[in-house]
Amino acid sequence: MFEAVGLAIVIGFGGWLFGLATRDMSVIAVVSTTLATLWTYVYNLLFDRVMQARVGHTRKGLWLRVGHSVLFEIGLLTILVPFIALYLQIGLIEALLMDVAISLFYLVFAFGYNWLYDIVFPVPEAPRP
Structure with a gap:
C-alpha cells in the first residue's frame, strides 16, 4: 500500500512539478522504486557481510547506523541520477535536484x-502481569 500510494502521488504531483508527461514520470518513478528496492537488498547484504568479516557481528550503534544510512543514500544517488539524466536527456545537476526532491517527498511521506x-x-498492548 505504501508504494502504491507513494507512486500515485509522485507520478501525479511529480509530473506537474517537473513539467513531465505522465508516461515519463511513471517510468522515472517505477524504475527508481525498483532500483531502490534492489539496491536495498544488495547494499544491506554486502554491508552486513563486511561487518561480520571485520568485527564478527552485525550490531550497529547510533553512529554506525548514521554512516550506514548515508552510504546507502550516496549509493542510491549514484545509481538513480545517471538513469534519470539519461532517460530524460537532462544534465546531472538537474537529475540530482529531481532525485533529491523525490527523496525528500518520500521522507515526509x-x-x-x-x-x-x-x-x-x-499494536495491542501486552497484558500486564
Whole structure:
C-alpha cells in the first residue's frame, strides 16, 4: 500500500512539478522504486557481510547506523541520477535536484504514512502481569 500510494502521488504531483508527461514520470518513478528496492537488498547484504568479516557481528550503534544510512543514500544517488539524466536527456545537476526532491517527498511521506498507520492499526498492548 505504501508504494502504491507513494507512486500515485509522485507520478501525479511529480509530473506537474517537473513539467513531465505522465508516461515519463511513471517510468522515472517505477524504475527508481525498483532500483531502490534492489539496491536495498544488495547494499544491506554486502554491508552486513563486511561487518561480520571485520568485527564478527552485525550490531550497529547510533553512529554506525548514521554512516550506514548515508552510504546507502550516496549509493542510491549514484545509481538513480545517471538513469534519470539519461532517460530524460537532462544534465546531472538537474537529475540530482529531481532525485533529491523525490527523496525528500518520500521522507515526509514515510513519516506521515507510518504515523497514520500506527493510529489506524495500533499494536495491542501486552497484558500486564
